[in-house]
Amino acid sequence: MSLFDRDLSWLSFNYRVLCMANDTSVPLYERIKFLSIFSSNLDEFFRVRMPAVLAVDHLLRNDPAAAGNNAISGSTLPAIQEEISRQLGEFGQTLTRDLLPALHNNHVHLYYNEPVHASHQADIREYFLTRVLSFLQPLWLHLSKPEEVFLENNQLYVVVSLSSEAEPDMLKYALVNIPSNQLPRFTELAPVDNVFYIVMLDDVIRENIGFIFPGYTVNGCYSIKITRDAETDMNELANDVLEQVETMIAKRELGIPTRFLYDAAMPLPLRQLLAGFFRILPEEMVRGGRYHNLKDLMDLPMPVKSPQLTYPRQPAVNIHSLETVPRLLEEVLNRDILIHAPYQRYDYILRFFNEAALDPTVQEIYITLYRIAASSQIANALISAARNGKQVTVFVELKARFDEANNIRWAKKMKAAGVKIIYSIPGLKVHAKIALVKRRRGYVWDYAGLMATGNFNESTARFYTDHVLLTAHRGMTQELELLFLYLQTREQPVRYNYLPFKHLLVAQFNLVDRFSEMIDREIANAREGKPARITIKLNNLQEKDMIAKLYEASEAGVEVRMIVRSICCILPENSNITIRRIVDRYLEHARIFIFHNNGEEEVYMGSADWMNRNLHRRIEVCFPIYDPALQEQLKEIIRLQLADNTNAVMLDENMYNIPVKQEPGSTPVNAQMAIHAYVTALNN
Known part of the structure; x- marks a missing residue:
């Protein structure tokens, strides 16, 4: 294999x-x-x-x-x-x-490794003296005292080579921070000849570096950046999880170096000196350019407003059938609803939680939160629900990498409002995207569940492609209740002496076995001469056993079609395996699984990629789509992605991105534009 x-x-x-x-x-x-x-x-x-x-x-x-x-x-x-x-x-x-x-x-000019126009020098100096200077902390590099200097993770610095008039042949070195985490990286300057100019904070400092070191001659100024290990062992947590995660966040910024990025113009002797000073190994030294942290280009100003410079607006579509219903919860109790973000408005999810917070018949709300939006309206709705006397239980995953601090902040805020907060399970991450609302009318309890392929996060919902199912299906919602009970008690759920989950596929319980069984069914059908096909869309595919099953299926004659955005460890070893990748204006994030089943197709969605961590070290939930109309929606979306011949690429045995060729006379298909048009037409 x-x-x-x-x-x-x-x-x-x-x-x-x-x-x-x-x-x-x-x-x-x-x-x-x-x-x-x-x-x-x-x-x-x-x-x-x-x-x-x-x-x-x-x-x-x-x-x-x-x-x-x-x-x-x-x-x-x-x-x-x-x-x-x-x-x-x-x-x-x-x-x-x-x-x-x-x-x-x-008509936009970004100064980049070039002299600054004379007409801008006075403005740049004024900006430096009034806005920048107070944020600078220059440090002399005393070669005998390296312990006095600590480079912060992924922060920008320049190393300055200096000589004094008294000792012109004696070089000294100093470190100056570039405070791009406190000041804008880019500053707009006055136009010249109808051209708008932008200067980087790095160059504002470089242009005025001599001001910081009076009496010295600046011989060179070279940018550096250090990246530190962020992989803290969150699986070993026990007891006071909250306190331990807060400690680990602080330690992360002190991690060992994994990359020392330096300006390629830096002389070799200085590079060697810095390697010794900061204890950088040769394999950690990475040659770079004059400017680092170019992820900041996301914030590049756009002084020229022209529709040709950005993607055309593609507003999220209203779902007309939901616009007129007085209560969204009532609608969910009557039928399944599937929302395709960001093509359709995520506001319906916000509305669902807002209504539940105020509905006097709603007694209990349960939800898992993995990555909470910085200004989360959902979290605010949960706070309101608790203050309105409802029993609100929130499982907050504190081990969501790089979102731990934000999750902790919201967890404390919700707990102060009366929300019951459940923190991480030692050794497991809860990555499932699930929620349950329980309503009581007299002696009757109504259950409404939400299950999604992505986080309950209205910020990322604007540019992550995900799907959210709202359902009152009795079997699925009861199983959600069992799972939330497990998350609270850590006791294995038992239901009528049978396996606890019949409808839901839950990692740690039945997810791997059920997926394997469905693959085996396709293999059996292929060997009997029946049509057999597996269609899978994932972010990442790496788990060896599942890859082995897919290889086995392809060798048996099953058509295995995959759309894998990122990590993909399976190879197209035979003609039955095809692997596509789509990178476009939205981040492809959904996980969808379609099994042909001899014409009676089964369709699943969920939170689980097929990675070791997802299948063996997390609580994940995948769930069936039973409504035939909703199944057709998902199958059409997948069909459009498989038909993409403008942005899609095929992955070959070397993992090269081979563009999908547009056949002569065929219509160009951009999947994301076509899906937007498709969900728009669903209203008609």
Whole structure:
């Protein structure tokens, strides 16, 4: 069984993001945003994945026999470093050769590694003296006291080479912070000849660096950035989980270096000096450009307002049948509702929780929150519900990487309002996207459930493609209640001496077995000469056993069609396996599973990617779509994505992104535009 390396596969995905910045059919400012996304993704890779890659490489260099251990594959560090270097080179060329000239052609000029126009120097100096200077903390690098200097994670600095008039041959070095986390990275300047100018904070400081060191001559000024290991062991938590997570967040920023990014113009002796001073290993040194943290390009000002520079507006669609219903909860009790974000308005989800908070017949609300919006209206609705006397139980996952602090803040706020807060389970993450509302009318209890492929987060719902099912299906909602009971008590749910979950697929209980059974059914059908097909859409595919099942299915004659956005460790070993990737204006985030079942197709959605962590170390929930009309909606959305011949690529055995060719005479299909048109037409 062939498996592609997960980290090289992820780099293939990030390269596809970079390719979008190179695509001239994409509007200019959107291309710049794709550069920003590429840079942000790479930063996270160095924080989260590079520590493991470096550790394996170190182990194998010191103990080559460890490669015989099945748990350890050979070191991929050289291949990873080579690919990152290649991509960064293309990144620089894309920005300087294509995008900056294109900006200038649209009357916007970003100063980038060039002298500042004389007419701007006075304004830049004034800005430096009045706005920037108070944020600077220059430090001399005393070679005998390296412990006195600590580089903060992913913060920007310049190392300044200086000499004094008294000792012109004696070089001294100082460190100056670039406070881009406190001040805007970009500042607009006065137009010159109908061209709008923008200067970076880095250059505001460089232009005035001599002011900081009176009596010295500045010989050179070189940017640096250090990235630190962010992979704290959240699985070992016990007892006071909240306190431990808060401690781990603080420790994360003190993690060991995984990348020391330096200006390529930096002289070798200075580079060697800094490596020794900050205890940087050779494999952690990464050559970069004059400017780092170019994820900040997401905030590049747009002084020229032109519709051609950004994607055309694609407003979220109203669902007409929901606009006129007096109570959304009543509608859910009558029929299943499926919402496709961001194509349809996420406001219906907000409305559901808002109504539940005020409805006098609603007695109990349960929900899992993995990544809470910074200004969460859902969390505010839960607070209102608790203050209105309802029993509100919220499972807050404190181990959601890089969102821990925000989740803790909201958890404390909700708890203060009377919400019952349940914190993380040691050794498990709860990644399921589920909610349950219980309403009592006399002696009758009504249950309404929400299950989704993405977080209950109205901020990300604007640009993540996800699906939310609202249902009163008795079997599914009762199983949701059992799962919430388990999350509160940690006691295995038992139902009538049978398996507790018949409708829901729940990781740690039945999810892997049920998916395996459905794959086996397709294999059996193929061997009997019946049509057999598996269609899967995921963010990531890496778990070996599930990959083995898919290989087995393809070898038996099952057509295996996959849409995998990011990590993909399966290879198209035969003609029955096809793998597509779609990167476009929205982040493809949904998980959908369709099994042909000899013409009686079964359709599932859910939160679970097929990764080791999702299937074996998390609580995940996948759920069936029973309503035939809603099944058709999902199948049509998948059909449009499989038909995409403008942005979709096919992954080959080398994980290269091969553009899908538009056949002569065929109609161009952009899946995301076509899906927006499709959900708009659903109202008709």
